[in-house]
Amino acid sequence: MTAIKRIAVGGEKPYEVLIGRSMLDDVSSCFSDKTKKILIVHPVALTQSAEALREKLLSAGFETILAGVPDTEEAKRIEVAAFCWQVLGQADFTRTDAIVGFGGGSTTDLAGFVAATWLRGVDVVHIPTTVLAMVDAAVGGKTAVNTAEGKNLVGVFHSPRAVLVDLDTLATLPRNEVLAGFGEIAKYGFISDSRILDLIEEDVDVATDTTGPVFAELVERSIAIKAKVVGSDFRESGLREILNYGHTLGHAIEHNERYQWRHGAAIAVGMMFVAELARLAGRLDDAAVERHRRIFGLIGLPTTYPGREFQKLLDVMQRDKKSRSGVLRFVVLDGIGKPTIMQAPTSEMLFSAFQEIAE
Numbered sequence: 022m023t024a025i026k027r028i029a030v031g032g033e034k035p036y037e038v039l040i041g042r043s044m045l046d047d048v049s050s051c052f053s054d055k056t057k058k059i060l061i062v063h064p065v066a067l068t069q070s071a072e073a074l075r076e077k078l079l080s081a082g083f084e085t086i087l088a089g090v091p092d093t094e095e096a097k098r099i100e101v102a103a104f105c106w107q108v109l110g111q112a113d114f115t116r117t118d119a120i121v122g123f124g125g126g127s128t129t130d131l132a133g134f135v136a137a138t139w140l141r142g143v144d145v146v147h148i149p150t151t152v153l154a155m156v157d158a159a160v161g162g163k164t165a166v167n168t169a170e171g172k173n174l175v176g177v178f179h180s181p182r183a184v185l186v187d188l189d190t191l192a193t194l195p196r197n198e199v200l201a202g203f204g205e206i207a208k209y210g211f212i213s214d215s216r217i218l219d220l221i222e223e224d225v226d227v228a229t230d231t232t233g234p235v236f237a238e239l240v241e242r243s244i245a246i247k248a249k250v251v252g253s254d255f256r257e258s259g260l261r262e263i264l265n266y267g268h269t270l271g272h273a274i275e276h277n278e279r280y281q282w283r284h285g286a287a288i289a290v291g292m293m294f295v296a297e298l299a300r301l302a303g304r305l306d307d308a309a310v311e312r313h314r315r316i317f318g319l320i321g322l323p324t325t326y327p328g329r330e331f332q333k334l335l336d337v338m339q340r341d342k343k344s345r346s347g348v349l350r351f352v353v354l355d356g357i358g359k360p361t362i363m364q365a366p367t368s369e370m371l372f373s374a375f376q377e378i379a380e
Contacts (some may be wrong), residue, residue, distance in 0.1 A: 023079045024041065025039050025040065025041040025044070026039070026040040026041060026241055027039055027040075028147075028241070028244050028245055028248050029248065029252075030041065030161075030180075030248040030251060030252050031248075031253070032162070032180065032252045032253075034118040034162075034180040034249060035093065035180075035182065035252075036180055036181055036182060036183055037183055037184075038160055038183075038184040038186060038244050038248060039183065039184070039185050040186040040237070040240065040241055040244065041186070041187065041188070042187060042188050042189045043187070043189055044185055044186075044187040044189075045074060045077060045148070045185075045187055045190075045219055046076060046077060048078065048121075048148065048185060049077070049078060049081035049082075049083065049331060051115065051121070051146045051148065051182060051185060052119055052144065052182070053144060055085060055117040056083065056117055056118055056119045056144065057083065057115075057117070057118060057262055058083065058084045058085070058086070058112060058113075058115075058119075058120075058162040059078055059083045059084070059085045059086070059118065059120070059121055060085075060086050060087075060088055060105070060108060060109060060112070060117050060119075060121070060130060061074060061075060061078075061085060061086070061120075061121045061188060062088045062090060062091070062105060062120060062122055062123065062124075062132040062135065063087065063088070063089060063090070063123040063124050063126060063128060064090060064091065064092045064093075064096065064120065064125065064127075064128055065089040065090070065091065065092065065094050065151065065247070067124055068087070068089055070123075070150075070190075071087055071089070071123055072073055072087065073354070074121070074123060074148070075087055075106075079108040084112075086108065086112055087110050088104070088105050088258040089113055089139060090104070090105070090128065092125075093125070093127050093280065094127050094172075094275070094308055095280070096127045096128055096130075096131045096156060096282035097126075097127050097130055097131055097165070097166045097167045097173075098167065099166055099168075099175070099282070101131060101166075102131060102134055102166055103328065104137050105131070106135065106138070106139060107134075109135075109139050109303065109346040110270055110360070114139065114140075114143070115140070116140045116142075116143055117143075117144060118144075118248075119134050119136075119143060119144040119145065119146060119182070120135060120136040120139075120143060120144070120145045120146075121145070121146050121147075121148060122136075122145060122146070122147045122149075122159065122181075123148045123149065123150065124149070124150050124151075124154070124190075124287060125149070125150060125151035125153060125154045125160075126149070126151065126153045126154040126157065126158030126159070126284065127157040127160070128154070129147045129149055129154050129158050130158055130163075130164055130165055130166070130173075131164075131166065131343050132145055132147070132165075133145050133147070133162070133164030133165055133177075133179055134164035134165060134177060134179075134226070135163050135179065136164075136179060136180030136316065137177040137178075138177060139336065142179060144181075144182040144257040145179070145181045145182060146181060146182050146183050146184070146185065147159035147160075147181050147184045147185070148184075148185045148187065148196070149184070149186060149190075149192040149200055150191070150193060151191070151198055151203075152191065152194070152198070152199055152201075152202025152203065152205075152206070152231075152240070152315050153198075153201065153202040153205055153283075153284055153285060155186045155202070155240055155244070156202065156205050156206055156209070156240055156243035156244055156247070157205045157243075157247065159181070159184050159186075159195055160184055160244055160247050160248065160251070161251040161264075162179055162180040162181065162251065163176060163178060163179050164176050164177050164178070164179050165177075167280075170340055171272065171273075171276055171340050171341065172272045172275055172276055172280075173272070174340075186233065186240065186244070188237060188240070189268060191231040192231070192232075194231070197223070197283070198283070199229055199231060200285070200320050200321050200322065201227060201283035201284065201285035201286055201322070202285055203228075203229060203285060203318070203320045203322070204267075204283075204285025204286065204287075204288050204289045204292075204317075204322055205282065205284075205285060206221075206239055206243050206352070207221065207289070207292075207294065207316055207317070207320065208242075208264075208266050208267060208288065209242065209243045209246045209247070210282060210316075210357075211266060211292065211313070211354060211357060211358075212263050212264075212265075212266050212352075212354070212358065212360045213246045213360075214242055214246060214358070215242065215357050215358055215359055217239060217242055218316060218357070220238070220239060220263030220314070220315070221239075221319060221320065222236055222315070222316065222319065225319040225320065228298065229320070243257065245265065245336045246309065250263065251264075261378070262350075262352060262362060263352055263360040265352050266288075266292060266295065266352040266354075266360060267288040267289070267290075267291035267292030267293075267294070267295060267352075268288055268291060268352075269291065269295075269338055269341055269349070269350075269352075270290065270291035270294045270295070270334060270338065271284070271288035271289075271290065271291030271292075272287070272291075272337075272341060273333075273334040273335075273337035273338045273341070274287040274326060274334065275287045275290065276337050277330060277333055277334060277337065285322060286322050286323050288376065289317045289320075289322035289323055289324065290323055290324060290325065290326050292317075292376060293313055293314065293317065293324045293325075293364075293377075293378050294374055294375060294377075294378050295351050295352065295353050295354075295374075296309070296313045296316045296353075296354070297310060297374040297377040297378060298311045298351060298353060298363065298366060298370065298371070298374040299354055299355075299363070299374055301370055301374055302353070302363065302366070302370070304353055304354065304355050304361075304363075305353070305354050306356075309354065309356065309357055312357070322377060323378065325378050326380065327378065327379070327380055328375070328376065328379030328380065331372065331375050331379075334375075335371065348364060348365045349364075349365060349366065349371075350362055350363070350364050350365075351366065
């Protein structure tokens with residue numbers, strides 16, 4: 022096992038994110054001494070890996086059960102959460118037992134939601150296996166499921182006991198999934214750390230090589246930013262809003278596409294939209310907007326969306342949880358690393374900004 026990087030996440034219930042390689046052999050150390058039973062929630066595509074993890078926990082003395090759930094956003098349905106509750110109930114899980122979220126962001130979202138709601142809260146340990154989950158979904162304590170009306174509209178704040186980021190779990194991750202995760206990594210660069218953007222621009226192939234040190238640095242930088250933000254604003258009453266850069270339109274696109282688009286692709290378009298919105302408002306210069314377009318181009322993420330879909334997207338955005346009393350709010354930039362909130366932009370501004378990304 023290589024050296025472990027530890028990033029502390031403060032707030033109501035502090036915990037650590039552990040980053041390294043070949044770490045799964047030590048997963049048993051993440052649980053309470055009182056824990057007897059563990060439920061591993063995992064996508065069916067990772068059944069073989071989940072079974073190997075189960076064997077490790079069994080060897081450590083834990084009664085361990087597997088719950089296979091659908092892949093991607095299909096897991097984030099109340100019916101799937103109910104299936105997990107049924108498994109927990111039939112196995113007599115108590116408040117001292119625990120859940121493991123083993124998989125991508127949808128799986129860790131679901132596992133966190135199930136842990137938050139079972140017996141009003143049990144421990145959850147996240148083991149993210151995608152880039153997106155490592156730098157975003159598994160860190161921060163936001164849990165949610167989707168509804169027919171929109172994404173993440175039903176959820177609970179519930180901090181994990183620990184997050185184990187084993188970079189070796191990315192070895193079999195398809196290339197397009199790695200690149201999709203870079204939508205969130207780029208987001209951190211735009212809102213906080215321009216060094217992230219520099220590393221992507223210097224050599225995108227090196228930056229996206231999951232076996233290399235540059236990739237590890239990008240993951241660590243991204244997690245450190247999220248840890249700092251959520252540690253100071255756990256319940257998203259202020260600073261944490263900046264993490265939603267590109268997400269208002271991005272979530273609307275995901276909903277419009279029935280979650281067939283990858284999250285990173287949708288928020289890339291969302292970031293282009295708010296960059297254009299900020300330019301129209303005189304907040305962001307041309308060079309910064311074009312830097313968005315260049316970086317997403319290097320990563321291979323989209324920057325446009327069909328113009329005919331504007332009204333549908335606007336309707337979904339009006340229901341977004343980031344709205345206040347029906348007033349749309351967007352995270353925009355006054356410059357790279359300078360996020361702020363734009364409230365109630367006019368319909369004309371929204372339409373004009375969308376035309377800049379329309380295809």
